[in-house]
Amino acid sequence: MLSRRGFLGTATLVSASAVSGRVQAAAIPEAPIMEKTVMQPPLHPTSGPDYRPVVTLNGWSLPWRMNGDWKEFHLVAEPVVREFSPGMKVHLWGYNGQSPGPTIEAVEGDKLRIFVTNKLPEQTTVHWHGVLLPNGMDGVGGLNQPHIPVGQTFVYEFQMKHSGTFMYHPHSDEMVQMAMGMMGMIVVHPRDPSFRPVDRDFVFIMSSYLIDPGTYLPKVTEMTDFNMWTWNSRVFPGIDPLAVRLNDKVRVRIGNLTMTNHPIHLHGHSFSVSCTDGGWVPESAQWPETTIDVPVGAIRAFDVVADNPGDWAFHCHKSHHTMNAMGHDVRNFIGVSKKDLAKAVGKLAPDAMVMGSTGMAMGEMEMPAPDNTLPMMTGSGQFGPIEMGGMFTVMKIREGLARDDYKDPGPYKYPAGTVSFPVDAPSEQPMRKDKPASTPKDGDMKAMKGMKGMKGM
Numbered sequence: 001m002l003s004r005r006g007f008l009g010t011a012t013l014v015s016a017s018a019v020s021g022r023v024q025a026a027a028i029p030e031a032p033i034m035e036k037t038v039m040q041p042p043l044h045p046t047s048g049p050d051y052r053p054v055v056t057l058n059g060w061s062l063p064w065r066m067n068g069d070w071k072e073f074h075l076v077a078e079p080v081v082r083e084f085s086p087g088m089k090v091h092l093w094g095y096n097g098q099s100p101g102p103t104i105e106a107v108e109g110d111k112l113r114i115f116v117t118n119k120l121p122e123q124t125t126v127h128w129h130g131v132l133l134p135n136g137m138d139g140v141g142g143l144n145q146p147h148i149p150v151g152q153t154f155v156y157e158f159q160m161k162h163s164g165t166f167m168y169h170p171h172s173d174e175m176v177q178m179a180m181g182m183m184g185m186i187v188v189h190p191r192d193p194s195f196r197p198v199d200r201d202f203v204f205i206m207s208s209y210l211i212d213p214g215t216y217l218p219k220v221t222e223m224t225d226f227n228m229w230t231w232n233s234r235v236f237p238g239i240d241p242l243a244v245r246l247n248d249k250v251r252v253r254i255g256n257l258t259m260t261n262h263p264i265h266l267h268g269h270s271f272s273v274s275c276t277d278g279g280w281v282p283e284s285a286q287w288p289e290t291t292i293d294v295p296v297g298a299i300r301a302f303d304v305v306a307d308n309p310g311d312w313a314f315h316c317h318k319s320h321h322t323m324n325a326m327g328h329d330v331r332n333f334i335g336v337s338k339k340d341l342a343k344a345v346g347k348l349a350p351d352a353m354v355m356g357s358t359g360m361a362m363g364e365m366e367m368p369a370p371d372n373t374l375p376m377m378t379g380s381g382q383f384g385p386i387e388m389g390g391m392f393t394v395m396k397i398r399e400g401l402a403r404d405d406y407k408d409p410g411p412y413k414y415p416a417g418t419v420s421f422p423v424d425a426p427s428e429q430p431m432r433k434d435k436p437a438s439t440p441k442d443g444d445m446k447a448m449k450g451m452k453g454m455k456g457m
């Protein structure tokens with residue numbers, strides 16, 4: 001799983017001005033890298049207080065080593081290639097082989113020493129979002145420290161005074177470096193394992209990109225009009241499902257480093273925000289929700305009792321965020337007959353599809369697309385096409401999963417008689433009081449069939 005870069009234990013890589021003599025004396029710990037884009041098994045602690053480790057959707061937790069009473073990590077900032085979903089690879093910047101970087105896990109009270117090696121083509125820093133630390137470790141380039149020059153390694157040292165959920169990202173050419181995917185999550189477990197324990201603990205960070213169809217690089221100057229809405233730089237159907245054992249208490253921790261808020265919705269359950277990047281929400285201050293808004297530059301964790309078995313959709317409720325790359329400057333042709341238009345366009349461009357007169361559901365049909373471009377909506381379930389993309393996945397709640405089993409358990413087996421089903425119904429148009437019933441023409445009937453939710457026309 002992990003490939004090793006070997007030791008980077010040479011003093012030439014270390015910035016003498018930034019690293020204390022104590023640290024220079026010690027070799028820099030190795031920097032593991034991850035080459036896979038599927039969720040790696042939880043990283044259980046082998047020393048110190050016990051805790052239930054998190055799992056990172058399509059990601060991993062960064063291994064560390066103990067050096068005296070310091071927990072030492074090594075992040076390498078570098079260009080990476082990230083698969084968003086099979087069929088699309090994007091050239092990003094990240095950490096240790098992936099974007100986002102690995103999750104950093106620690107325990108309340110731990111002393112952390114984090115080495116950061118800069119293998120980017122420009123300077124960088126790391127800011128530890130939400131962590132309460134000494135000012136000189138806060139990572140704002142120019143304000144709190146010199147920027148880390150290309151090829152150099154800096155070290156950050158601080159104690160994790162509080163448990164909770166935090167993020168890390170650069171504070172150096174920030175617009176470009178975050179738009180290129182540089183970010184990761186930090187989870188600090190309570191020292192007391194009886195504080196708000198859960199059975200499963202998932203974590204991911206949201207980022208967005210504008211990547212023109214057929215290209216491989218995000219447009220880093222875009223401010224609002226993104227076309228790839230990602231969880232851990234993955235889009236549906238590339239996002240791992242959340243496999244959960246029936247009646248488990250589940251925590252989902254979500255960071256947002258996009259340019260807009262995301263109302264995250266889980267079907268079939270009610271739950272509450274238990275933690276933000278500012279700390280734990282007292283139980284007396286929680287209220288029930290089915291959708292939790294995650295603001296920009298913030299973290300929301302929610303705790304849910306998974307007491308309802310099945311395949312439950314879990315997604316951003318902004319419907320454009322559950323689509324892959326699409327054009328926005330498209331007229332609404334619903335209800336318009338486009339027979340003549342299709343004929344005329346077909347003469348000029350035989351591959352073109354005139355769409356939208358009955359809605360935009362594509363079913364099994366897919367338009368030809370440039371290389372490295374995902375369909376706007378895709379994925380299929382046991383009953384047919386799911387017609388989603390972007391920020392969408394499934395919480396799969398099953399009886400009897402083993403404790404650390406996060407494998408996709410496959411489609412839910414519905415008990416007989418529990419799935420919505422068709423009935424025979426008269427097919428005539430309903431009579432309207434103000435008009436005599438007219439006989440609809442063939443084309444009109446076809447158009448109406450596609451108009452979900454427009455009854456009685």
Ligand SMILES: [Cu+2]
Nearest residue numbers: 262316318321
């Ligand atoms: Cu969203």
